[in-house]
Amino acid sequence: MSIEIRRAREEDRERILAISSQIWDGYDYVPNVLDEWMTCRSGELLVAVLDGTLAAFSYRTWVAPGHAWLQGIRTDSALRGRGAGRMLTEASLERSWRDGARRVGLSTYIDNQASMHIVEAFGFHRVASFVYLEGDLAARAEPAPVAETLTEDEAIRFVAQSEFLAAANGRYPSGWKFLEFGWAPEAAIAWSPYRIGIRRRGRVESALCASRRSAGADCATPRPDELDVGVLSFLDGDEEDFPALLRKASTDLGTTSWEAMVPKSGDRGARALGALRDLGLRSWSEFEEDVFAYELDRPGAGSPSERREP
Numbered sequence: 315m316s317i318e319i320r321r322a323r324e325e326d327r328e329r330i331l332a333i334s335s336q337i338w339d340g341y342d343y344v345p346n347v348l349d350e351w352m353t354c355r356s357g358e359l360l361v362a363v364l365d366g367t368l369a370a371f372s373y374r375t376w377v378a379p380g381h382a383w384l385q386g387i388r389t390d391s392a393l394r395g396r397g398a399g400r401m402l403t404e405a406s407l408e409r410s411w412r413d414g415a416r417r418v419g420l421s422t423y424i425d426n427q428a429s430m431h432i433v434e435a436f437g438f439h440r441v442a443s444f445v446y447l448e449g450d451l452a453a454r455a456e457p458a459p460v461a462e463t464l465t466e467d468e469a470i471r472f473v474a475q476s477e478f479l480a481a482a483n484g485r486y487p488s489g490w491k492f493l494e495f496g497w498a499p500e501a502a503i504a505w506s507p508y509r510i511g512i513r514r515r516g517r518v519e520s521a522l523c524a525s526r527r528s529a530g531a532d533c534a535t536p537r538p539d540e541l542d543v544g545v546l547s548f549l550d551g552d553e554e555d556f557p558a559l560l561r562k563a564s565t566d567l568g569t570t571s572w573e574a575m576v577p578k579s580g581d582r583g584a585r586a587l588g589a590l591r592d593l594g595l596r597s598w599s600e601f602e603e604d605v606f607a608y609e610l611d612r613p614g615a616g617s618p619s620e621r622r623e624p
């Protein structure tokens with residue numbers, strides 16, 4: 315058996331879409347992002363060709379300077395277990411180190427046992443766990459405290475000291491991507507350009523950071539009724555402020571439909587978890603952790619403080 319790993323070409327498109335159509339009952343997000351993945355100069359779409367047949371693909375991109383990100387690995391269901399996933403992962407790692415990565419990250423859902431098996435064999439460590447939530451917020455009519463826009467500096471300071479971030483072992487979420495906040499706070503906070511908070515006596519007491527995803531964004535295939543979804547990256551502070559913050563965010567972003575990654579590890583969960591459940595968001599797994607962030611640091615890359623960009 316021969317295996318060739320190479321960059322995807324235009325003529326691979328049909329096979330890539332055929333493989334993608336086997337995943338998640340046709341709800342894979344890859345068709346939405348394939349154009350971007352084929353043309354994006356900073357990212358790289360790799361394919362594995364087994365005995366002349368395109369058997370698998372995966373995408374590699376960056377979440378911050380020096381921090382590569384792997385996603386979207388899929389093998390044709392008829393050709394699994396022949397080493398294509400492993401070879402793609404190995405090639406992605408080698409190419410990441412070659413291109414200057416000091417860390418490579420990825421995330422996976424609890425069901426993806428094969429994926430976890432492969433990345434753990436390459437030395438990836440599980441660094442944080444989250445509960446994925448989605449759904450429509452229940453409408454409520456309580457009087458709203460006044461939420462105001464936060465500056466980037468205010469948001470960074472609040473997030474950095476939050477229990478939410480501590481429960482996430484310092485990893486900041488946006489959709490299915492995660493970045494250690496201390497690695498690049500500006501890059502992490504830029505994922506959620508919508509930032510509001512509630513100040514009392516001049517101090518920020520609660521904050522929400524979010525963005526809006528729309529069709530074609532890096533996400534699962536949106537159904538027509540979920541073309542505009544709020545992506546909640548961060549919610550912490552006084553729990554009583556959460557409904558008002560979410561209500562304002564829904565109004566400003568023009569959606570009541572939300573998805574969120576809320577940190578949880580064993581008994582330790584962010585306080586947003588209970589609040590979002592009470593407000594009507596659903597979990598795929600009984601509100602237990604079901605999404606895991608993995609990282610691998612380049613061997614010999616030094617301590618985190620030495621690894622910072624100059």
Ligand SMILES: CC(C)(COP(=O)(O)OP(=O)(O)OC[C@H]1O[C@@H](n2cnc3c(N)ncnc32)[C@H](O)[C@@H]1OP(=O)(O)O)[C@@H](O)C(=O)NCCC(=O)NCCS
Pocket residue numbers: 337370386387388389390393394395396397398399400401421422423426427428429431432
């Ligand atoms: C994950 C995936 C890409 C692996 O592709 P693959 O080409 O079959 O991978 P390989 O043949 O290189 O390796 C598979 C490894 O997983 C192991 N494996 C398979 N199913 C497993 C399971 N349920 N639990 C634990 N390990 C499992 C195999 O034993 C093999 O390990 P080994 O080489 O030590 O024996 C493939 O399963 C897939 O496309 N899954 C659906 C999409 C998906 O979930 N992608 C990941 C999103 S994060």
